Amino acid sequence: MNLSKGISAISTNARVLVWPFILLAILLFLFIFVLKIGIGQIISLREELVTSKAEEVILSQKLNVLNTSQESALPLADLSLIALPSENPALTIISQLKTLSAERGITISNIEASGGAQQETTIINTIEVNLTLNGEIAPTLDFLKTLKTTSPLVTLDEVKVNSEVGLARVEVKIFGQFAPLPTTLPAIASPLNELSAEDKDILAKISTYNLPVFTEVPPSGPYERPDLFNF
């Protein structure tokens, strides 16, 4: 009798507590679910938003740079490419040497270009131009000075002068440089800065250099073929 009374009392007490505890467990589960999934999602969205905003800033800046330099890019590209060509500049350098020497009344008795094999590992490739000049010493020195401000860029190496009766025979070793062009564009989202002050200084300097004269050969034809059977 006492045992059945005890069991009944336990079940009455349990009945009072079961539902609140079940609901408490559900509430805890929901809290965990919302905290883990919901807040996790928000954090992930926020990170994506920050990344996207940063990309937006970089791209806007890049677009701005591109818009402002749209007109000047072509002449600058041409100028810089003449100063430092992508391919062996031996012919251009020889042409420049001949033009500049002729302007000063100096004759070139010998001119040789060697080297120039493009190497993939080196940033800048070099060609060697050896020349022998004949003329008066002052114009010859002036000619050599002028090479410093000539496009394509050259560096002057050894110079040997032998002078007799006012006429100098000068042996000159010059190095011409060229470098391959970049082959790939960087990723679209990568930043693009404007030209730095140093870059602009160099461009301003290069723009004053003696440029080679290129002649443009007009295209030939196609012409209309004459009708051979119509006399």
Next chain:
Amino acid sequence: MTQINLLPTDLAPRPKIIRASLVVKQILTVGFILFIILAVAVSIFYYLYSRDLKLSQTKVAEIKGNIKSLEVTEQRLLLVKDRLDKAKLVLGMDSTFDEIEAASTLFSSLPEEATLSSAQFEVDKSKMLLTSPNTTTLNGVIASVISSGVYKYVDMTSFSFTPETGFNVEFTLIK
């Protein structure tokens, strides 16, 4: 009004249990309110961030399209930067231009009768053989070399005289 409990006392839950149940119910009420607030807040943040992200992504796509249409300009600008970076290296290379300029300055200040018989210009030094027909010109040559202010070190490496040419003085000059 007096409340009368008609249930037998052994069937009613114990007062401690009832109190505990009430506490749990209160916790549940507060918990559910907090949960609803949290869920609403999470939903609002989720909506706002999603909207902002979508807007930002649309803008990024639009800018990318504009950049794509300016690809030629980008190529040229990159080419200019690439050339300038390399041109800096070339302009910084060792060269004899400074030696030639110094020699040209010196040459312009030499006496008229003095002649440059031979010279060798290297990256860091110059050698010059100057010929003077008489001692007056020789004095002028030496004075010019010393007073030109172009060279830091002037070394007279040889001195000779021949009746045909006169005085031959060889200098090694370092800037």
